[in-house]
Amino acid sequence: xxxxxxxxxxxxxxxxxxxxxxxxxxxxxxxxxxxxxxxxxxxxxxxxxxxxxxxxxxxxxxxxxxxxxxxxxxxxxxxxxxxxxxxxxxxxxxxxxxxxxxxxxxxxxxxxxxxxxxxxxxxxxxxxxxxxxxxxxxxxxxxxxxxxxxxxxxxxxxxxxxxxxxxxxxxxxxxxxxxxxxxxxxxxxxxxxxxxxxxxxxxxxxxxxxxxx
Ligand code: SF4
Numbered sequence: 001x002x003x004x005x006x007x008x009x010x011x012x013x014x015x016x017x018x019x020x021x022x023x024x025x026x027x028x029x030x031x032x033x034x035x036x037x038x039x040x041x042x043x044x045x046x047x048x049x050x051x052x053x054x055x056x057x058x059x060x061x062x063x064x065x066x067x068x069x070x071x072x073x074x075x076x077x078x079x080x081x082x083x084x085x086x087x088x089x090x091x092x093x094x095x096x097x098x099x100x101x102x103x104x105x106x107x108x109x110x111x112x113x114x115x116x117x118x119x120x121x122x123x124x125x126x127x128x129x130x131x132x133x134x135x136x137x138x139x140x141x142x143x144x145x146x147x148x149x150x151x152x153x154x155x156x157x158x159x160x161x162x163x164x165x166x167x168x169x170x171x172x173x174x175x176x177x178x179x180x181x182x183x184x185x186x187x188x189x190x191x192x193x194x195x196x197x198x199x200x201x202x203x204x205x206x207x208x209x210x211x212x213x
Contacts, residue, residue: 002087004080005030005048006056007073010212011063015203017115017142018170019096024067025060029081032074034102036123038148038176040209044073053087060093068093076103085109102128105136114141121155122148122176134163141169144199148176153188166195174199 007028014024028041030048051059060068068088075081076099088095089111096113099105102125105114116137119125123146137143143165145156156173160166173189173196175182186198207213 001052001054002080002083003050003052004056004078004084006051007044007048008212009056009059011065012213013203013206014067014069015201015206016144016174016199017096017098017172018197019067019069020199020202022067023065024069025063025065027056027060027068027070029070029072029075029078031077032072032100033077034074034100034119034123034125034128036119036125036146038123038146038179040177041073043211053084056084057087057091066092066094067096069096069098071098072100074100074102076105082107082109085112088112100125100128101130101133104130105133108136110138114138115144116141117144117146118159120145120148120152122146122152122179126155131163134165134168137168139169142172143169144172144174146174146176147185148179150184150188152176152180153185157192157194160194160196171196172199173197174201177201177204 007030009027011025014022086109089109098115100117147153175185203213
């Protein structure tokens with residue numbers, strides 16, 4: 001029987017990505033090999049309970065919602081996550097995966113929408129970025145950068161051009177909560193005509209740091 005260590009499963013409004021605002025079931029997996037300075041889900045590093053795929057599917061089904069986001073932690077740090085994504089796809093859920101670019105995305109089911117969080121220097125974990133991952137992204141995937149300061153912004157601007165990321169899929173820039181002024185970020189994006197979409201964390205505007213939201 002296949003199983004995963006699950007930190008939490010909850011129903012909320014998608015606060016980030018191109019699906020912002022859409023009711024979604026979140027499946028948060030335990031564990032992460034990174035330690036980003038701004039991490040707001042450190043409770044997912046170790047806390048969790050072993051659940052079978054069937055148990056997880058039963059819990060998801062309660063919410064009667066077609067949209068499922070698999071997140072962490074770093075969900076791909078559990079190898080069984082790859083077959084769990086296949087299972088969700090077989091059950092016809094509309095699935096997105098939030099992943100940190102520290103694990104290969106080569107073998108992820110092509111029907112899953114990947115949100116690849118490329119780590120900026122401000123996170124303290126940019127050395128973990130896997131450059132090879134970019135060749136596996138689809139047009140329907142999304143790249144996200146969390147911007148901590150103006151140095152991060154400059155690094156991101158050059159990084160997008162270096163790897164032609166804007167030609168692969170949508171790029172989202174998100175200000176690090178409490179660190180980067182969103183207005184300053186917006187003005188820089190406009191000044192440079194950067195081919196990106198500015199986003200904020202809608203769930204934090206609604207619920208603050210409340211857990212399970
Ligand atoms: S990758 Fe995500 S969960 Fe892991 S430390 Fe960074 S922000 Fe936290």
